[in-house]
Amino acid sequence: MPGTRLDAIDRKILAELQADGRMTNVELASRVGISAPPCLRRVRALEEQGLIRGYHADVDPRQLGFEVTVFASVGLVSQAEVDLSAFENRCRAWPLVRECHMLNGEIDFLLKCTSPDLRTFQRFLTEELTAAPNVASVKTSLVIRDAKDEPGVPFEVLEARLAE
Structure with a gap:
């Protein structure tokens, strides 16, 4: 919901849950400076508005055997x-495609793919992606290492802008 008006407490709730979605409601309420019942009501309202889309574990792909990101x-x-x-x-139907973004410019889509090995990705590339209807070109870049992989949004930037 673009342009949704949030007060400082709602923004704090979102920032705290973005950093640690497993904390209890009591801990969350303490961190944002309100009691537990209104905190829970606010969280439920944020979920109903679609501002909180879900709760996920941040798993390490490489430790789970997914060595290749392209x-x-x-x-x-x-x-x-x-x-x-x-x-x-x-x-959406391809399991190896973890993100799909439509872009403006020379390319139409940027896909982030995760695979257990290069052979599995190459099979996907040749048998699925490049063979898909309407696909004219595919250029790939193999990730060597991750310097930053930060989920969510930078609440600190929003707070600084609101303070101006």
């Missing part, structure tokens, strides 16, 4: 809305 830049033959939607739906 960014794939995809160009389509047609950018008609029906074709864009069809490609997005196809991406």
